[in-house]
Every structure is written in structure tokens, then in C-alpha cells.
Amino acid sequence: MRRSFAPWANPDAKPLIRFENVTKRFGESTAVDHLSLDIFEGEFFCLLGPSGCGKTTLMRMLAGFESPTEGTITLGDQNLAGVPPYRRPVNMMFQSYALFPHMSVEKNIAFGLKQDGMPKDQIADRVGEMLRLVQLEKLARRYPSQLSGGQRQRVALARALAKKPKVLLLDEPLGALDKKLREETQFELMDIQHDLHMTFVVVTHDQEEAMTMADRIAVMDHGRIVQVATPGEIYEQPKTRFIAEFVGDVNIIEGHVQGQENGLWRVKTSSAEVPLTIDDPDEVLHSGQAVAIAVRPEKMVIQRDLPGPGAINVLTGEVWDIGYLGDWTVYRVKLATGEILRVTRANASRFVENPIEWDEQVYVTFAPDAAVILAE
Amino acid sequence: MMERSLTRRLSAGLVPAVPYLWLGVLFLVPFLIVLKISLSDPAVAQPPYKPVFEWSDIAGFFGGLDLENFTLLIEDDLYFRATLSSVRIAAISTLLLLLVGFPIAYGMARAPERYRALLVAAIILPFWTSFLIRIYAWVAILKPEGLLTQALMAVGLISEPLDILNTETAVYIGIVYAYLPFMVLPLYATLEKMDDTLLEAALDLGSTPWRSFWTITVPLAMPGIIAGSLLCFIPAVGEFVIPDLLGGSETLMIGRQLWSEFFSNRDWPLASAVAILLLIVLVVPIVIYRDVEARRVETQR
Numbered sequence: 305m306r307r308s309f310a311p312w313a314n315p316d317a318k319p320l321i322r323f324e325n326v327t328k329r330f331g332e333s334t335a336v337d338h339l340s341l342d343i344f345e346g347e348f349f350c351l352l353g354p355s356g357c358g359k360t361t362l363m364r365m366l367a368g369f370e371s372p373t374e375g376t377i378t379l380g381d382q383n384l385a386g387v388p389p390y391r392r393p394v395n396m397m398f399q400s401y402a403l404f405p406h407m408s409v410e411k412n413i414a415f416g417l418k419q420d421g422m423p424k425d426q427i428a429d430r431v432g433e434m435l436r437l438v439q440l441e442k443l444a445r446r447y448p449s450q451l452s453g454g455q456r457q458r459v460a461l462a463r464a465l466a467k468k469p470k471v472l473l474l475d476e477p478l479g480a481l482d483k484k485l486r487e488e489t490q491f492e493l494m495d496i497q498h499d500l501h502m503t504f505v506v507v508t509h510d511q512e513e514a515m516t517m518a519d520r521i522a523v524m525d526h527g528r529i530v531q532v533a534t535p536g537e538i539y540e541q542p543k544t545r546f547i548a549e550f551v552g553d554v555n556i557i558e559g560h561v562q563g564q565e566n567g568l569w570r571v572k573t574s575s576a577e578v579p580l581t582i583d584d585p586d587e588v589l590h591s592g593q594a595v596a597i598a599v600r601p602e603k604m605v606i607q608r609d610l611p612g613p614g615a616i617n618v619l620t621g622e623v624w625d626i627g628y629l630g631d632w633t634v635y636r637v638k639l640a641t642g643e644i645l646r647v648t649r650a651n652a653s654r655f656v657e658n659p660i661e662w663d664e665q666v667y668v669t670f671a672p673d674a675a676v677i678l679a680e
Numbered sequence: 681m682m683e684r685s686l687t688r689r690l691s692a693g694l695v696p697a698v699p700y701l702w703l704g705v706l707f708l709v710p711f712l713i714v715l716k717i718s719l720s721d722p723a724v725a726q727p728p729y730k731p732v733f734e735w736s737d738i739a740g741f742f743g744g745l746d747l748e749n750f751t752l753l754i755e756d757d758l759y760f761r762a763t764l765s766s767v768r769i770a771a772i773s774t775l776l777l778l779l780v781g782f783p784i785a786y787g788m789a790r791a792p793e794r795y796r797a798l799l800v801a802a803i804i805l806p807f808w809t810s811f812l813i814r815i816y817a818w819v820a821i822l823k824p825e826g827l828l829t830q831a832l833m834a835v836g837l838i839s840e841p842l843d844i845l846n847t848e849t850a851v852y853i854g855i856v857y858a859y860l861p862f863m864v865l866p867l868y869a870t871l872e873k874m875d876d877t878l879l880e881a882a883l884d885l886g887s888t889p890w891r892s893f894w895t896i897t898v899p900l901a902m903p904g905i906i907a908g909s910l911l912c913f914i915p916a917v918g919e920f921v922i923p924d925l926l927g928g929s930e931t932l933m934i935g936r937q938l939w940s941e942f943f944s945n946r947d948w949p950l951a952s953a954v955a956i957l958l959l960i961v962l963v964v965p966i967v968i969y970r971d972v973e974a975r976r977v978e979t980q981r
Contacts, residue, residue: 404882
């Protein structure tokens with residue numbers, strides 16, 4: 305069901321939210337810089353980026369707390385310019401949850417419904433429904449200060465969902481939760497979004513969170529969107545070095561393009577004696593161009609024996625560090641040039657005979673299609 | 681070893697005893713003395729009441745005490761009217777103080793952080809001048825040929841001199857002016873602590889700014905509103921200087937009554953009875969406040 309969901313690939317699909325050439329300046333500094341972005345109905349959309357990249361400003365403009373200096377934001381057919389936050393069909397779950405401390409859980413959830421003048425019995429029904437959704441029926445009469453962090457997060461979610469907004473904005477929704485709870489809540493959020501067919505826009509700096517939950521991720525840096533794509537594309541085909549390094553771990557090998565042979569790029573680097581062979585046909589490069597080769601740690605193979613004479617992309621080094629993580633073992637391999645590569649290996653069997661040890665001479669190889677070329 | 685732990689236990693017990701000792705010596709004992717005097721009879725003597733306590737005649741001492749003064753307070757409706765009038769003036773003043781003080785405190789809490797300390801200092805600044813001088817200054821402002829009349833006539837708002845000195849209006853002006861810091865500071869303290877995202881959340885959920893103010897800001901500022909109101913109401917009920925200087929002869933306040941009993945009539949026992957009455961009037965709101973506060977803390981903490 306979810307696999308076939310890709311409205312962004314359909315040129316006829318009409319976006320629900322549309323940022324057109326939006327700029328936001330605070331005095332001298334530019335928080336959002338000529339940004340255009342389409343978000344489609346029913347999407348679980350993530351704005352990902354380091355702090356100060358403009359993602360929160362973008363979300364606050366959507367909620368109506370900030371207005372763009374230039375450009376327009378449309379929601380459905382409505383231009384949002386000049387529409388105050390209380391008239392927007394958008395609700396937000398705040399990072400701090402912003403629960404009203406002087407109201408009980410049920411009063412908090414009912415707050416938005418009351419503003420709409422909904423009849424009392426309908427409010428009660430809806431509040432009950434929301435409490436069931438987030439499994440807090442028993443805590444309806446508690447006050448926020450009497451709840452745990454995870455429970456408060458649920459109340460905030462229920463309150464934001466109660467009005468059935470067209471778009472739910474979530475500002476670092478899991479930031480305050482511990483790791484175990486965060487993981488559980490990620491899947492719960494996905495289920496809720498799926499069941500309610502609502503559009504979710506999440507702001508996060510946590511790439512794992514974005515990867516798990518989002519249909520699409522927009523990676524932001526310095527007020528601009530660097531890439532908008534599915535999590536798989538972001539991870540496997542990062543457009544820039546910034547994205548490759550920000551999302552997941554990556555080894556970067558710098559070099560210069562030597563030429564193209566049989567559709568494969570040959571890249572000369574100081575790290576390997578033989579030029580590296582990279583299968584990245586979409587890149588348009590010219591000879592002599594400086595490039596960075598990005599290879600994910602799990603796509604590299606570490607071995608003690610010298611690979612056969614036909615082997616390609618062989619790097620030689622010695623084991624500098626070994627980190628055993630249970631499911632994975634991380635090897636840090638120091639090359640002759642001083643660069644350190646990170647290579648991971650899944651611990652598929654419980655016992656390994658004669659494992660690779662510290663300071664051993666090893667060979668690291670990777671397939672031509674395991675690497676991505678990033679123009680510098 | 682034993683000795684040290686004993687002295688430590690003693691000193692640990694002494695620390696909390698200090699405030700009790702302070703309250704006992706400076707509040708409870710004087711109160712008991714005033715209570716005793718209120719039960720005595722006036723006398724042309726030094727001190728001007730009897731009986732005076734003497735170890736040799738304890739029975740006679742207690743026999744000399746009676747509720748005569750309180751009976752008088754109840755029989756003569758002057759005291760009842762003065763109390764009522766004091767409470768009314770104090771209540772209206774407190775309301776006016778809230779109306780004036782809340783916007784000031786709100787503006788201060790919203791001001792850029794680097795200006796806030798300056799604004800607080802500006803609020804406290806009048807205390808550096810004597811209270812009495814500041815109230816006297818209002819006489820010069822409010823009198824018929826005073827500054828206010830001159831200014832309003834210059835602007836052309838009025839043609840006749842204002843006649844507000846020696847009226848209840850002047851008392852309200854004086855009380856609001858003098859007590860404003862006591863209203864603003866507790867309000868500012870609670871408003872400044874308030875989390876702005878709560879207001880954003882209210883707006884986000886469809887509440888207009890005006891409604892958000894009443895449903896979020898005011899309830900959360902309630903501790904400050906109550907504290908500020910009590911800090912103003914309680915001393916305003918017993919206020920003497922302001923009604924004496926700015927109020928007319930018709931302005932009836934219990935503090936003034938107390939003063940005239942004490943100094944003009946030299947009737948210490950009756951003055952003491954008035955003081956006890958005043959105390960009862962003031963203790964009731966405090967008890968109510970404590971009760972409300974305790975309940976609030978219980979549910980929200």
C-alpha cells in the first residue's frame with residue numbers, strides 16, 4: 305500500500321502545500337533563502353537539517369507564527385499570506401509540548417474544539433476518541449505536571465490531532481524522549497498518520513528519525529533545500545557531500561577524474577595506487593575535475609588476504625580501531641595517506657575463527673556501484 | 681563526640697526557631713498587649729488606661745477587663761460605616777490597581793530582556809523618596825489651582841478648575857499611585873516566567889489573541905494577581921496618610937478613625953479595639969488566599 309504512494313512522481317498531482325520562492329530574513333540574517341517546495345496530501349514529510357538551517361522557521365511560517373519576507377505559501381487553494389495562526393487549518397505539536405499547565409489532560413485536548421464552538425457532547429466524544437488513540441483514557445483528569453515525558457508527548461499529539469487539521473506540524477516530536485520510547489513512538493506516529501490519512505510535516509535534526517518515518521525528506525542547509533527525496537534516495541544517492549556526511553556515516557575519498565571507460569568513471573586518488581573505478585552513470589564530469597567519492601561503511605569489505613589480480617578498488621591499510629557493537633563490528637582502517645576509513649561488518653555468525661585484530665595489515669575493497677561521485 | 685552532636689542538634693533546632701522567635705516577640709506579644717488594652721477602660725493617667733498589670737492583684741487585673749469597647753464599636757454605627765467604607769475604597773483601589781498594573785507588568789515582561797532590569801528599577805525608583813513627600817506632592821497637583829488643573833485648562837479640556845482634592849477620587853488617585861509597585865512587581869514576576877509557546881499553542885488551536893489572553897495568560901498569572909491584590913488591599917484598608925492628606929472630611933476610613941481615637945480623644949482602649957477589628961477584617965482575606973493557594977498547589981503540582 306505504502307510502496308505505491310508517490311504523488312510527487314506524478315506530474316499531474318496537485319500539491320497540498322506549496323512554498324514558492326520563499327525568503328525569510330531576521331534583520332541581517334537570512335533564515336530561509338529563496339526556497340521552493342511542494343508537499344502532497346497524505347505525505348509524511350520530514351524537514352531535516354542541522355540546527356540553524358531554517359527548518360523551524362519554515363515550519364513556523366506554515367503555522368503562521370512568522371510571515372515570509374518574500375514569496376508565497378499556499379495551502380490547497382488558499383494563499384496563506386496574512387492569515388493569522390488561529391484561522392489556519394494547520395495544527396502544531398510543539399517541541400516543548402506547550403501543554404496548558406492549568407488544564408487537565410481532557411481540557412487540553414478539548415481546547416481547540418471549544419474555540420470552534422463545537423457542541424459539548426461532540427467535544428466529549430472527540431476527546432474520548434483522541435484519548436483512546438493515544439491510550440491515555442485513564443489519565444484524562446490528570447494535570448500535565450502529573451504526567452511522564454512520554455505521556456505529555458501523547459497529550460500534545462492528541463491535542464494537535466483533535467481538530468483534524470489538514471496538516472499536522474511536528475517540531476522535533478521525539479526529541480525529549482529516551483531512545484527506546486523514541487523508537488516505539490516513531491512507529492506509532494507512522495501508524496496514526498496512516499490511519500488518519502493526514503499530512504504530517506516533521507522538523508527534526510535526527511536523521512534516523514527522518515529515515516524511519518518519512519515518505520520524503522527535504523535536507524536543508526543554510527536556509528536552502530539541498531535535496532528532496534525518499535529516504536532511500538537520500539541515503540544511496542546523496543546529491544552533495546553535505547548530505548552524504550549528514551545522513552548516516554560515510555567514507556569520503558578525494559581525487560580527480562581521469563576519464564570514462566565502458567561507462568565507468570576512473571578516478572585518480574592518492575589513497576590507492578590504481579585509479580578507482582566508479583559506476584555512477586548519472587554524473588556529468590570532465591577529465592581533471594576534482595571530485596569526492598562517497599562510500600558507505602557497510603558497502604566496503606575488509607579482508608586480510610590480498611585480493612586477486614583482477615580486483616578493483618583496493619585500498620591498503622592497517623587496523624587502527626575495532627568497535628564491537630553486537631550486531632555490527634566497526635573497523636577503523638588507517639591508510640598510508642593517514643586517512644581513516646570506517647568499515648562495518650555484520651556479525652552474521654556467533655563465532656569467528658581467527659578474527660581480524662588490531663594493527664593487522666588489511667585490504668579494503670568496494671564494488672564500483674557501491675560508491676557515489678560527488679562533484680566538489 | 682557526644683557533645684558535638686548535641687550542639688549540632690541544638691543549632692539545627694535553633695535555625696527554624698529564629699523566625700518563630702521574631703514573630704513571637706515582634707508580632708504576637710504586641711498583639712496581646714493591644715488585645716489587653718482593647719479590653720481595658722480609659723483613664724486619665726499614665727498610661728491612659730486601667731487596669732495596669734500588677735503581680736500583687738492578678739484577680740483584680742482580670743476582673744477589670746471587659747468587652748465594653750467592642751460593644752461600643754457595635755452600637756455606634758460610625759465604626760461599622762468606617763470599616764465598610766474602608767473595605768469599599770480598598771477594593772475599588774485594588775481593582776483600579778489591577779487595571780493599571782496589569783498592562784504595565786505585561787509590557788515589562790514583553791520588553792526586550794536587556795531593558796527589563798531597568799524597567800523594574802524604574803518601578804521601584806519612587807521608593808527612594810519619602811512616602812509622605814510624594815503624597816504631599818499630589819496635593820500640589822490636585823488642588824484647584826494645581827498642576828493638573830493648569831495643564832488641562834492649557835490644553836482646553838476644561839474651563840473651570842477641577843475640584844477633586846479632598847474627595848474620594850483624590851484618595852483613589854493617591855492609593856493607585858502609591859501602591860502601584862506592589863501590584864506591578866508580583867504580576868511582573870509571574871508574567872515574566874510564563875512560557876510564550878503556550879500562547880502560540882492557544883493561537884495555533886484556533887483561539888484569537890484576545891481569548892488566549894483570558895484563557896491562558898490571566899489564569900496563569902493568577903498567583904501574581906492574588907499576591908498583588910492582597911499586597912495592595914490589606915494596607916489600603918488601614919491606610920491613614922492618603923485619606924488624611926487627599927481625602928475630604930467625608931472620606932470615612934477606619935485608619936483615620938483609629939488615629940483620631942488614639943491621638944485626638946486619647947482613648948487608647950477604644951483605639952486598640954478598632955485595631956483589633958481592623959485585624960479581623962484583614963485576616964479573613966489572607967485565610968481565604970491561603971486556602972485557595974493550597975488547593976491550587978495540590979492539583980497542579
